[in-house]
Amino acid sequence: VSAAEKRKWTLNDFDIGKPLGRGKFGHVYLAREKMSNHIVALKVLFKSLKQSQVEHQLRREVEIQSHLRHPNILRLHGYFYDQTRVYLILEYAAKGELYKELQKCKYFSEKCAATYIASLARALIYCHEKHVIHRDIKPENLLVGTQGELKIADFGWSVHTFNHRKTMCGTLDYLPPEMVESVEHDASVDIWSLGVLCYEFLYGAPPFEAKENSDTYRRILKVELKFPPKPIVSSSATDLISQMLVKDTSQRLPLHKLLEHPWIVQNADPSG
Numbered sequence: 142v143s144a145a146e147k148r149k150w151t152l153n154d155f156d157i158g159k160p161l162g163r164g165k166f167g168h169v170y171l172a173r174e175k176m177s178n179h180i181v182a183l184k185v186l187f188k189s190l191k192q193s194q195v196e197h198q199l200r201r202e203v204e205i206q207s208h209l210r211h212p213n214i215l216r217l218h219g220y221f222y223d224q225t226r227v228y229l230i231l232e233y234a235a236k237g238e239l240y241k242e243l244q245k246c247k248y249f250s251e252k253c254a255a256t257y258i259a260s261l262a263r264a265l266i267y268c269h270e271k272h273v274i275h276r277d278i279k280p281e282n283l284l285v286g287t288q289g290e291l292k293i294a295d296f297g298w299s300v301h302t303f304n305h306r307k308t309m310c311g312t313l314d315y316l317p318p319e320m321v322e323s324v325e326h327d328a329s330v331d332i333w334s335l336g337v338l339c340y341e342f343l344y345g346a347p348p349f350e351a352k353e354n355s356d357t358y359r360r361i362l363k364v365e366l367k368f369p370p371k372p373i374v375s376s377s378a379t380d381l382i383s384q385m386l387v388k389d390t391s392q393r394l395p396l397h398k399l400l401e402h403p404w405i406v407q408n409a410d411p412s413g
């Protein structure tokens with residue numbers, strides 16, 4: 142871990158700037174580290190989040206993040222706490238939250254959507270090579286950097302897959318079904334989420350959206366996938382989405398095959 146990540150930070154190491162957004166569990170501010178003049182995003186977790194509770198999860202997030210260095214993954218430099226709050230020191234994504242851009246323009250062009258999906262696929266291939274599954278890929282967790290590049294943020298819910306095996310290396314015998322079930326899920330959960338995201342980028346809403354959660358749940362389990370007539374979307378795009386939103390995890394299009402799919406090859410801007 143770099144020296145910066147090890148040192149003990151305090152709030153008065155930073156000048157606090159404008160609010161950037163209110164994420165789950167806390168607010169995010171623009172901030173400048175006084176000594177280096179480095180611009181960062183500082184996430185201040187709500188007091189309600191007892192330090193003890195989040196401490197281990199934060200430590201795991203920092204641990205996972207410390208192994209990840211990728212242009213499409215937002216850096217978490219470290220965290221610190223004072224008597225009242227916990228603070229996360231994050232890379233600043235100058236163009237903010239992707240979901241706000243999606244709300245504004247309703248849906249993205251095929252070229253824009255393909256470029257975003259390709260860069261996310263590359264970032265997820267990188268994560269999976271490091272046995273990290275994000276598990277929470279959605280517009281709210283995607284930020285935009287100065288060059289318009291996507292940054293996957295918030296690994297607060299990600300897992301190191303071999304952790305499971307490590308804890309399970311002895312035996313699965315004593316695990317209840319739900320734990321065995323969760324051990325089952327693997328990197329292919331991120332392929333499914335990327336397929337949902339691709340659909341939402343092109344149509345402006347996720348494929349299984351329904352008023353009631355129970356309906357959404359049923360539609361996901363049935364993979365009730367329908368492509369609306371408007372906006373007009375190419376058949377190669379719907380072909381790609383259909384290969385990702387597959388119930389059988391082993392049949393989902395692997396991420397490296399996604400990068401070779403005609404829709405990506407013909408539409409994604411290689412610079413990402």
Ligand SMILES: Cn1ncc2ncnc(NCCc3cnc(NC(=O)Nc4cccc(C(F)(F)F)c4)s3)c21
Binds near residue numbers: 182235
């Ligand atoms: C809005 N916005 N605009 C520009 C910009 N630039 C950078 N960042 C922004 N927003 C913050 C994005 C995040 C990245 N990583 C996160 N990580 C996290 O929030 N982790 C986390 C939360 C609560 C509890 C726990 C715990 F303790 F339970 F583990 C862990 S949030 C920006």
